[in-house]
Amino acid sequence: MIQEFRLPDLGEGLPEAELVQWLVAEGDRVALNQTIAEVETAKAVVELPSPHAGVVQVLHAAAGDVVEVGSPLISFEVGAERGAGAAPAHDAATDDAPSDDVAGPNLVGYGVAPRGDSRPRRRPRMASSTPRTAATDTAVLAAAPHDDIRVIETEPLQERPRSTPPVRRLAKDLGVDIALVTGTGEGGLITRDDVRGYAETITRTPESEAAVRSREDTVRSREDTGTGETRIPIRGVRKHTAEAMVRSAFTAPHVTVFLTVDMTETVELVASLREDRALADHRIGVLAVAAKAVCLALRHHPGLNSRWDADSGEIVQYHGVNLGIAAATERGLVVPNIRDADRLTLPALADAIRDLAVTARAGKTPPEAMRGGTFSITNVGVFGVDAGTPILNPGEAGILAIGAVRRQPWEHRGQIALRDVVTLALSFDHRLVDGEQGSRFLADVGAVLREPGRAMLLG
Structure with missing residues (x-):
């Protein structure tokens, strides 16, 4: 049949x-x-x-x-x-x-x-007809549907690998069979880094490489040798991003304000946290501290954590922060969000940001992670850019762009000294947020980055 x-x-x-x-x-x-x-x-x-x-x-x-x-x-x-x-x-x-x-x-x-x-x-x-060893490339086996596969009913079940629920959830999000991951933690415990490392080895299988080459061949076949043009089909993430940005730009009146901050104390804090053995696995960076500062500031400026509901004629303020993190991938820009980011500790927030980036680069971001964001951050500093005017994600009231952290001469305590300086750019929907609200929010974020101890006051 x-x-x-x-x-x-x-x-x-x-x-x-x-x-x-x-x-x-x-x-x-x-x-x-x-x-x-x-x-x-x-x-x-x-x-x-x-x-x-x-x-x-x-x-x-x-x-x-x-x-x-x-x-x-x-x-x-x-x-x-x-x-x-x-x-x-x-x-x-x-x-x-x-x-x-x-x-x-x-x-x-x-x-x-x-x-x-x-x-x-x-x-x-499920076992392959090819004997499996610890060195077997399991990614190739999984991607080779022509191999003879037989069902084994009589082999006893093996003990489930030792791992924690967050690690198993990360493995599921990345499409990794945790039974194939070798644990490097204490007593063979599988850690987040073990899962991420394994995911990076299987991100591009031989078939996916062939798919990429096929796509490149399609692009080359459209080259016009007479005019020197190359025509690339508008598809997937690029198409979705373009539609979303046009909708945002022509719906919400954008305003952008800038603030340059001496964040030397934050840079020193990050360095000390990375030297702490108890926190070494979390790899806390400047982006995580900035994300924490945003979550703290949003508690005092709820207008930045809201949306304009034209159908009902209401402003909807969110009680929690679903923090979007812009991630540049080979497929284009995606902005998955971290649910209830305001409830996370700094180490947990750093883990969530890294997991989000790894998942996005692997093209495994689940659809639900792309919906329901309330505020976003884009880190343009990783590209060596000092500042920009970010465009709002549709339905959100604000987005913060973080520029490159540069070591440069700066006034400090009445003297000129080399300091770590960054420029922040906040774009907001002027229907929801006026200039005073946006400026005060940005100033609060900058204050935390300038003096991380101020987080104790904002919290």
Whole structure:
């Protein structure tokens, strides 16, 4: 029986997605919920699990194609004799494919939950026909759908690796199987750095490299040798960012104020925290201190943590801070946010910022992390830039740009001395915030960076 799988709505309300790469080929036998493809939306790269167990018959799109939601993506032959790698104890024709799958698009929630008695079952382990050793490149194995895979039911379950819930959550966000990570902590404990390090080794698989080359070939094929032009399709994150920035610029009246701050004490604080063995794993930096300063200042200036609701004719003030951190990636600029950032300690905030950046660079930012931000920070200083006029994220009242920290002559206690100086730029929505409010907020942020001890007063 042939079952057609259509591109689902991936939960973001977006009308289309670009196929990054196939992880299966025509003729492959796939298991239920096996990852079959990666697609890129306007916000993230998403892995698609198979809704059926069976044999791939037709791939309806190629890498680089833009597919509309509800359009055919792949066809399976299900209900045939099962071989190695097919999902056991299931009739794919009855369990895996609801009757309306053929007629209409497969939308959110298309994943299939196995039926059976209420007793918990041991999950079968998947093993490659190639002997696995500690040095085996597991990323290549995971991305090679043509390898013979068999189900092993009789091997006893192994002890779950030692790790903490936040580390396991980070591994899940990065798409890392924590069982494959070697722990370097005390007693073999898996740390955040272990997970991040492993994620960086598998970020670019051979297939993804091929997808990149294919995309580059597409761009080169559009070069006009007569005029010297290169035409690059506007897709994915770039398209989403452009639309959001135009909407923001022509909806909210932007005002930007600047403040140059001597933050030598903050730089010295960061250096001392990094030398503290108890805090060394957190790698607290200037951005984390600035983020903490923003969260503290927002408590006293709620107008900067609000939005303009034109439909209801109301100003909505938020009780918590979902702090957006702009992250530059190969796919373009994304601004995922840290939920309830105002409730986090400085070490926890530093961890959250680093996890956010690693996840964004890996293209694994979940859609929910891109929604619901209340205030944003962009660190243009990492590019050697002193200042800029940042554009608001749509729906937010303010965004702070942090420039490069430069060692330069500065007046200090009546003398000229070399100090660490930074320029802050705050853009805000003038419908919600007037000049006095914006200036006082920026002054409070600058005061914390100038004298970190003042955080005790603002807190």
